[in-house]
Amino acid sequence: GAGVSQSPRYKVAKRGQDVALRCDPISGHVSLFWYQQALGQGPEFLTYFQNEAQLDKSGLPSDRFFAERPEGSVSTLKIQRTQQEDSAVYLCASSFDAGSSYEQYFGPGTRLTVT
Amino acid sequence: AQSVAQPEDQVNVAEGNPLTVKCTYSVSGNPYLFWYVQYPNRGLQFLLKYITGDNLVKGSYGFEAEFNKSQTSFHLKKPSALVSDSALYFCAVGARNSGYSTLTFGKGTMLLVSP
Numbered sequence: 001g002a003g004v005s006q007s008p009r010y011k012v013a014k015r016g017q018d019v020a021l022r023c024d025p026i027s028g029h030v031s032l033f034w035y036q037q038a039l040g041q042g043p044e045f046l047t048y049f050q051n052e053a054q055l056d057k058s059g060l061p062s063d064r065f066f067a068e069r070p071e072g073s074v075s076t077l078k079i080q081r082t083q084q085e086d087s088a089v090y091l092c093a094s095s096f097d098a099g100s101s102y103e104q105y106f107g108p109g110t111r112l113t114v115t
Numbered sequence: 116a117q118s119v120a121q122p123e124d125q126v127n128v129a130e131g132n133p134l135t136v137k138c139t140y141s142v143s144g145n146p147y148l149f150w151y152v153q154y155p156n157r158g159l160q161f162l163l164k165y166i167t168g169d170n171l172v173k174g175s176y177g178f179e180a181e182f183n184k185s186q187t188s189f190h191l192k193k194p195s196a197l198v199s200d201s202a203l204y205f206c207a208v209g210a211r212n213s214g215y216s217t218l219t220f221g222k223g224t225m226l227l228v229s230p
Contacts, residue, residue, distance in 0.1 A: 004158070031215060042119075042205050042220030043159070056217060091158060098215050101147055101166045106158035 002026070004107035006092050012113045013082045021077045021110045025094030032075050033104060034067055035091040043091050049075060050098050082114045117142040117208050121221035128196045129229050136191040136224045138206030147209040147216060148189040150180055152202045153223070159205060165189060176200070196228045 005024045013019050025032050031050055035043035036059075046065065048056040051072040060067070064083075069075040079086055089111050093104035118141045128134045140146055147166055151159040163174025165182045173179045180191045189206060203223045209216030 033217070040222070042207075042222050043218075045217045045219070048215060048217060050215060055215065059217070093159075101164070101216075103149060103161045103164055104218065105161065106151075108156070108158045 004092055004094055004105055006107040006110050008110060009108060010111050010113075012115060015083060015114055016081055018078065018080045019082055019112065021079075021090050021112070023075045023077070023092030023107060025073065025075070025092070026105055027073075028096070029094035029105075030097050031095040031102070031104075032069055033093045033095075034075070034077050035093065036061075037089040037091055037109070039088070046077070079112075082112075084114050087112055087114045117146075117210055117219045119206050119208050119219055119221035121206055121224045123224050124222075125225045125227065127227050127229065130198050131195050134193050134196045134200070134226065134228070136204050136226060138189045138191065138221060139187050140189060140206070140208040141187065142208050142210060144210070148180075148182060149207040149209070149218065150174065150178070150189075150191050151205045151207065153205065154202050162191070198228045198230055201226055201228045
């Protein structure tokens, strides 16, 4: 079946612009995660959804970052007034259920470059 | 707070030789442990996980990992390396005591297998 998809794959934004990154999880997956991966680093947790509920947003670096999953499937990560330090790969992952033991399936990521 | 250490930035091995990629972790309570592999311009792919039970876990592509509670380690191993195994490998730990799991990743280890 289809995996996790993300769009766009690459995004170049001028500093101060708003961007929206889309994630289509695997159909039927309850859990959805967003991670930020800086160059040469492992992914770092941003936020977690269980169906449409955002249960954890402790990793969002500032109030310029906002995520939603209104119908419990597709999710959007929005970054307002982008800054150069926002340049990174943004990864979306989904898992079958909410339990801690379920492995997460990752999309290919969106590479954001802020100039 | 949970953490993962991958002490080697890069591991070099000749094709046909055994390989080991090291990982140690720190977490409150019993851990869930994962290994993921990342190929260029692609998302992370799940390799294997330890949840409970047998300390030796077998996963995809002939990889296995050994959970060692006393040493808080979860090293990735393969008896005979292939050139196609060359990629970036991430170890991750998830907290067991929450209803969901926000994974904490190591920085990654680049595995280079020479012909």
